[in-house]
Amino acid sequence: MTDSSRRDFFKHSISFGAAALAAGSLNNLAWGAEKPGSKMKYGLVTYMWGADWDLPTLIGNLQKAKVLGVELRTTHAHGVERDLNAQQRKQVKKRFDDSPVTLVGLGSNERFDDPDPKVVQRAIRATKEFIKLSHDVGASGVKVKPNSFHKGVSHEKTIEQIGKSLNIVGAFGADYGQQIRLETHGSCSPPPIMKQIMDVADHRNVAICWNSNAPDLKGPRNTKEENLQYNFNLLADRLGATTHVRTLDWPDYPFQVLIDLMVKMDYAGWLMLEAGGAPKDRVKALAEQGELFKKMVAKSQLAL
Numbered sequence: 001m002t003d004s005s006r007r008d009f010f011k012h013s014i015s016f017g018a019a020a021l022a023a024g025s026l027n028n029l030a031w032g033a034e035k036p037g038s039k040m041k042y043g044l045v046t047y048m049w050g051a052d053w054d055l056p057t058l059i060g061n062l063q064k065a066k067v068l069g070v071e072l073r074t075t076h077a078h079g080v081e082r083d084l085n086a087q088q089r090k091q092v093k094k095r096f097d098d099s100p101v102t103l104v105g106l107g108s109n110e111r112f113d114d115p116d117p118k119v120v121q122r123a124i125r126a127t128k129e130f131i132k133l134s135h136d137v138g139a140s141g142v143k144v145k146p147n148s149f150h151k152g153v154s155h156e157k158t159i160e161q162i163g164k165s166l167n168i169v170g171a172f173g174a175d176y177g178q179q180i181r182l183e184t185h186g187s188c189s190p191p192p193i194m195k196q197i198m199d200v201a202d203h204r205n206v207a208i209c210w211n212s213n214a215p216d217l218k219g220p221r222n223t224k225e226e227n228l229q230y231n232f233n234l235l236a237d238r239l240g241a242t243t244h245v246r247t248l249d250w251p252d253y254p255f256q257v258l259i260d261l262m263v264k265m266d267y268a269g270w271l272m273l274e275a276g277g278a279p280k281d282r283v284k285a286l287a288e289q290g291e292l293f294k295k296m297v298a299k300s301q302l303a304l
Contacts, residue, residue, distance in 0.1 A: 035301045037263030042293040043069025043104055045244060045274035049282050051076045055095060062101050065287040069270050071143065071242060073107035074130075080106065080137060082129045089136035096138055103139045104270050105181065105242055106130055111147035112165035113158055113188070120165060127169045131178045141179035141241060143209055144169070146188035146197060159193070163200020170203035181209040181240045190215040191231035198238050207240025211274075212253055225257050232261050241269040248292045250275075256296055263300035 044050055044067055050058055055078045062070060072080045080092055096103045108130045110123045130142045146162050149155055170180045182201070184194050194208065210216075216231050217224035243262070248255045262271070271293060279285040 036266040039268035041270050042290050043270045043272040045071045045272045046073045046076050047274045048276045048278045059099050061283045067290045069102045069104045071105045071107050093138040105139045105141040106134045107143040111145040112162045113147045131173045135176040143181045145185045147186035159196050166201035166206045167203045170206035174205040180206045183209040184211040189213045191234045195234045208235045208238045210243045212245045225254050243271050244274040246275045259296045260300045
């Protein structure tokens with residue numbers, strides 16, 4: 001082999017090796033990549049199923065059920081409320097920091113639909129207090145409601161009022177690293193109405209908390225599954241870190257379709273149980289729902 005041939009041989013060998021190594025690296029990355037939906041997690045809203053559990057009991061029961069995320073709803077037995085002092089807030093944060101349970105957010109009952117401006121201003125002030133509390137206890141956001149239409153007030157005026165109020169609390173929440181999560185709730189809950197609200201509430205820190213309501217299944221399509229997909233797509237680009245679901249085997253709502261949609265978009269937030277009719281053994285039932293969630297996500301992933 002001449003010097004020239006030898007140089008060409010080594011040059012081509014190095015190029016081929018680098019290309020093969022690069023291809024191998026890409027294949028390894030693809031092989032090791034998480035499937036869409038793998039970041040999605042399952043948690044609990046302390047409504048009915050956890051309403052009477054104090055904080056140590058709540059955290060302990062979530063650990064037993066292996067459901068490791070929670071949204072604390074106001075007025076319930078855990079007692080995480082706006083009147084906690086600084087030391088008490090630190091204690092709440094430490095309880096979660098010392099456990100595997102994530103405090104995902106606080107569920108306020110504040111709403112911005114009232115025709116009386118003074119009532120709306122009170123709701124805005126209260127939401128700001130919840131934002132500070134959520135920050136102090138280590139959560140990442142606050143749930144609020146739209147909520148209703150009122151006699152003698154046009155829908156357009158109420159929608160604009162709600163949207164502008166959300167922009168105010170959204171900007172305030174951003175300063176504290178707290179997402180404002182607007183639950184699709186009340187007579188404002190139909191997704192087309194929620195989209196109108198979100199078109200006004202255009203602050204990047206205001207997001208939708210999908211609530212799995214009956215109006216989700218109504219609309220211009222032929223089946224409830226098709227209407228769910230249609231309505232979901234109206235709000236998909238504004239979904240926040242929390243989504244509320246009922247028991248996943250509830251026959252009146254096609255939860256497999258909802259999970260299919262969320263896996264397809266690679267949703268990285270929390271699906272959180274908010275259900276009435278608490279069973280006798282809530283810890284066992286919660287664990288079963290957590291396992292069902294995993295199976296349904298896996299089924300969606302296989303269908304991709």
